[in-house]
Amino acid sequence: MANELIGLLGMTLIIIAWxxxxxxxxxxxxxxxxxxxxxxxxxxSASLAYYSWQLNSIPFMVLNSIAAxxxxxNLFFYHxxxxxxx
Numbered sequence: 001m002a003n004e005l006i007g008l009l010g011m012t013l014i015i016i017a018w019x020x021x022x023x024x025x026x027x028x029x030x031x032x033x034x035x036x037x038x039x040x041x042x043x044x045s046a047s048l049a050y051y052s053w054q055l056n057s058i059p060f061m062v063l064n065s066i067a068a069x070x071x072x073x074n075l076f077f078y079h080x081x082x083x084x085x086x
Contacts, residue, residue, distance in 0.1 A: 011062060
């Protein structure tokens with residue numbers, strides 16, 4: 001039980017740390033990453049989320065699933081800004 005609480009606390013702290021970056025990306029409507037980093041980040045996080053699910057490690061599964069959403073947000077704005085004429 002204590003290990004799960006420590007895992008949940010760690011997960012929560014990391015998510016809180018990510019929030020300003022996520023909010024800033026959405027506010028600026030501009031990707032904060034290059035395409036190659038977006039793809040590496042997404043596939044790495046998605047792989048870890050799947051691995052965590054296989055281990056039945058809920059805190060790490062949630063954390064890595066949210067980590068996989070961050071590059072998807074960046075990918076959306078990357079393509080949106082690339083398609084928009086300047």
